[in-house]
Amino acid sequence: MDIKNTTKGFTNFFSGSSTFGKYFPQILTVFFIIFIFGYFTYNAQVNMDNRGIDFGLRFLGEEASFDIQFSLIEYSGASSYARAYLVGVLNTILVAVIGIFFATILGVVIGISRLSSNYLIAKVAEWYIEIFRNIPLLLQLFFWYFAALRALPLPKEAINFFDTAYLSVKGLYIPKFVWTNFDIFFYSIIASIVAIIFVFKYAKNQQEQTGRRIPSFFISFGIIVLLPLLTFLIGGVSLSFEYPVLTQLSKTIFNYIGGVAIIPELMALALALSLYTATFIAECVRAGIMGVTKGQKEAAASIGLTPGQVLRLVVMPQALRIIIPPTTNQYLNLTKNSSLAAAIAYPDLVLVFAGTAMMQTGRAIEIVSITMLTYLSLSIAISIFMNWYNKKIAIKEK
Amino acid sequence: MYRYIKQLTSLLAVFAVLFSFANEAMAAKKSKTLKNTIKKGFVRCGVSQGLPGFSNADASGNWTGVDVDVCRAVAAAVLGDASKVKFTPLSAKERFTALISGEIDILSRNTTWTLSRDADIGLTFVGVNFYDGQGFMVRRDSGITSTSQFKSGLSACVNIGTTTELNMRDFFTSKGISYEPVVFEKADEVVAAYDSGRCDTYTTDKSGLAAQRTKMKDPDAHIVLPETISKEPLGPVVRQGDSVWEDIVRWSLNVMIEAEEYGIDSSNASAMKSSENPQIKRLVGAEGELGAALGIGNDWSYNIITQVGNYGESYKRNIADTGILPDRGPNELWTKGGILYVAPAR
Numbered sequence: 001m002d003i004k005n006t007t008k009g010f011t012n013f014f015s016g017s018s019t020f021g022k023y024f025p026q027i028l029t030v031f032f033i034i035f036i037f038g039y040f041t042y043n044a045q046v047n048m049d050n051r052g053i054d055f056g057l058r059f060l061g062e063e064a065s066f067d068i069q070f071s072l073i074e075y076s077g078a079s080s081y082a083r084a085y086l087v088g089v090l091n092t093i094l095v096a097v098i099g100i101f102f103a104t105i106l107g108v109v110i111g112i113s114r115l116s117s118n119y120l121i122a123k124v125a126e127w128y129i130e131i132f133r134n135i136p137l138l139l140q141l142f143f144w145y146f147a148a149l150r151a152l153p154l155p156k157e158a159i160n161f162f163d164t165a166y167l168s169v170k171g172l173y174i175p176k177f178v179w180t181n182f183d184i185f186f187y188s189i190i191a192s193i194v195a196i197i198f199v200f201k202y203a204k205n206q207q208e209q210t211g212r213r214i215p216s217f218f219i220s221f222g223i224i225v226l227l228p229l230l231t232f233l234i235g236g237v238s239l240s241f242e243y244p245v246l247t248q249l250s251k252t253i254f255n256y257i258g259g260v261a262i263i264p265e266l267m268a269l270a271l272a273l274s275l276y277t278a279t280f281i282a283e284c285v286r287a288g289i290m291g292v293t294k295g296q297k298e299a300a301a302s303i304g305l306t307p308g309q310v311l312r313l314v315v316m317p318q319a320l321r322i323i324i325p326p327t328t329n330q331y332l333n334l335t336k337n338s339s340l341a342a343a344i345a346y347p348d349l350v351l352v353f354a355g356t357a358m359m360q361t362g363r364a365i366e367i368v369s370i371t372m373l374t375y376l377s378l379s380i381a382i383s384i385f386m387n388w389y390n391k392k393i394a395i396k397e398k
Numbered sequence: 399m400y401r402y403i404k405q406l407t408s409l410l411a412v413f414a415v416l417f418s419f420a421n422e423a424m425a426a427k428k429s430k431t432l433k434n435t436i437k438k439g440f441v442r443c444g445v446s447q448g449l450p451g452f453s454n455a456d457a458s459g460n461w462t463g464v465d466v467d468v469c470r471a472v473a474a475a476v477l478g479d480a481s482k483v484k485f486t487p488l489s490a491k492e493r494f495t496a497l498i499s500g501e502i503d504i505l506s507r508n509t510t511w512t513l514s515r516d517a518d519i520g521l522t523f524v525g526v527n528f529y530d531g532q533g534f535m536v537r538r539d540s541g542i543t544s545t546s547q548f549k550s551g552l553s554a555c556v557n558i559g560t561t562t563e564l565n566m567r568d569f570f571t572s573k574g575i576s577y578e579p580v581v582f583e584k585a586d587e588v589v590a591a592y593d594s595g596r597c598d599t600y601t602t603d604k605s606g607l608a609a610q611r612t613k614m615k616d617p618d619a620h621i622v623l624p625e626t627i628s629k630e631p632l633g634p635v636v637r638q639g640d641s642v643w644e645d646i647v648r649w650s651l652n653v654m655i656e657a658e659e660y661g662i663d664s665s666n667a668s669a670m671k672s673s674e675n676p677q678i679k680r681l682v683g684a685e686g687e688l689g690a691a692l693g694i695g696n697d698w699s700y701n702i703i704t705q706v707g708n709y710g711e712s713y714k715r716n717i718a719d720t721g722i723l724p725d726r727g728p729n730e731l732w733t734k735g736g737i738l739y740v741a742p743a744r
Contacts, residue, residue: 251540355558
């Protein structure tokens with residue numbers, strides 16, 4: 001039998017040379033998926049019926065009756081489970097945003113440093129990457145939380161930063177901003193940003209038409225500082241600080257009351273996530289920069305651009321195209337890894353909702369499904385945003 | 399694919415038969431859990447991850463404790479051998495899912511009996527093997543001797559998924575005290591957090607506080623405050639829907655308590671077979687057909703008493719002699735001023 005012909009026929013069959021061959025595998029796949037999904041749903045249904053468990057989301061409206069350590073929105077034990085869910089989601093988003101912010105900055109700096117011609121800087125960056133990338137994240141998390149932050153002093157002997165912020169085993173206490181007429185200040189910031197966008201557009205136009213360079217950076221800086229400052233002088237905006245105060249709760253128990261408390265659980269999680277993910281982002285950045293051909297840099301240098309301009313105007317715009325897709329993966333990883341929070345008592349979605357709420361209601365199937373859907377939605381949102389950004393910076397073929 | 403459909407139909411057929419024709423006597427023979435347990439040759443029991451006095455494993459993996467003894471009693475009753483138990487250590491968060499999903503058949507893990515747990519999530523509580531209440535532990539040098547000295551700003555370490563988490567909120571809210579709850583999944587993590595000064599107080603059932611205190615670096619540096627802020631009746635739990643298995647677990651526990659009431663213990667049980675008292679004779683299996691009513695052998699109660707002992711022996715061995723709670727308090731028999739009072743096995 002002619003093997004070559006057989007394979008050819010097989011390939012033809014499935015690659016759509018006949019109408020049947022074109023649709024058959026797809027129909028089969030759809031049926032297969034429906035069957036698998038249907039089987040598991042049915043199976044779960046039968047088992048749940050047998051054990052007297054009903055399925056429903058009514059519990060979301062019931063009173064949660066447990067407290068949460070840390071919340072971005074108003075929450076008390078009298079709030080509903082839906083509210084507790086929201087607190088968990090926001091806490092997850094908070095730590096993901098903080099993590100992504102620091103991981104990106106650190107990753108870019110380390111990635112560029114690794115390519116530095118300075119031997120010491122390049123080696124330090126390399127060692128940093130190799131160490132932090134190769135230790136499991138959970139262990140790093142334990143290290144920061146159980147070893148590093150637990151070794152901090154008690155509130156009474158807290159590390160004092162200029163009498164405004166205090167670091168102790170119970171967390172970092174910083175002053176709280178107390179605004180009057182904050183909305184006016186807020187609008188002035190938005191107005192400044194709009195103005196800056198116009199300045200940049202105008203500067204670009206001018207440079208393209210007349211070749212004259214306008215110091216747009218300094219102008220923007222002026223706008224963003226002066227306009228909000230003006231609201232303080234004539235807009236009735238004022239800002240004062242509420243400082244944390246060391247309060248004695250008993251003979252030996254002290255705690256800071258007032259101000260904003262950044263709990264050690266949040267610090268440890270943000271620290272571990274950003275230090276770990278930064279190593280991968282650094283490698284993405286390095287790959288991106290190395291992916292720009294040497295000729296580009298030499299050509300840029302030969303027309304008289306400074307090394308800073310070469311990096312900013314020629315290398316980075318091209319490197320970003322290579323950097324963004326794998327970095328998106330790292331952002332997704334960071335967001336999903338934030339669920340390790342449950343190991344160190346940071347009240348994220350997993351701890352609050354898939355932990356306490358699941359235990360108190362016993363609705364494992366509903367709660368785990370909702371939690372999975374939430375992570376899926378978060379990840380898809382990040383993907384969509386990063387894909388949009390990637391398209392925006394892609395080379396526009398004309 | 400065909401095989402699954404076939405399995406499914408046969409499964410459905412089995413249930414159809416079960417539900418349409420089942421009566422008490424048939425169910426006794428057809429208890430799925432009982433049948434599986436006999437087939438496997440061991441009782442699958444969910445316990446804590448280490449709580450001295452209740453369920454704790456030693457270095458060589460032997461489990462001891464009053465919660466452990468409930469499972470051993472069931473093994474003695476059903477299989478005639480108290481050692482035929484497979485213990486699964488579970489966190490508070492995992493425990494109910496493990497039971498409902500069928501990973502274990504008895505959950506004997508200092509679990510509080512509440513209405514919502516009993517009625518809402520497919521569980522059935524079969525009795526109480528320890529009457530407890532929630533308390534607070536603080537460092538002795540803190541100068542706090544009563545919960546009335548608590549002030550806003552305290553941080554409290556607690557275990558996730560416990561009634562403790564809810565009672566704590568009720569307590570602090572009713573007193574108008576704002577506090578910081580720090581919630582961990584493992585009891586060890588809670589204790590470590592409290593020990594390091596992350597929390598000012600540690601709250602759980604008082605028996606748990608007493609037990610964990612013995613594990614601390616310096617037990618004398620900590621005190622348990624006198625106030626009890628809740629009722630915590632702890633007891634074994636089974637899956638809803640298997641009433642025969644439920645009865646077996648319930649009466650295994652009851653027999654341990656009733657044996658103490660009648661003065662039967664592991665050393666005198668065989669002598670008691672020739673007792674004059676008919677109830678004593680029933681308890682050691684010398685009279686009546688109590689086992690048959692449960693669908694197990696008639697020597698079930700005799701096996702429990704000789705192999706595990708009565709409730710008093712179990713308490714003394716696990717909780718009193720280990721220095722956790724030498725005083726039995728409410729866990730004394732009703733005849734001696736406690737509240738242990740069970741339905742008669744007859």
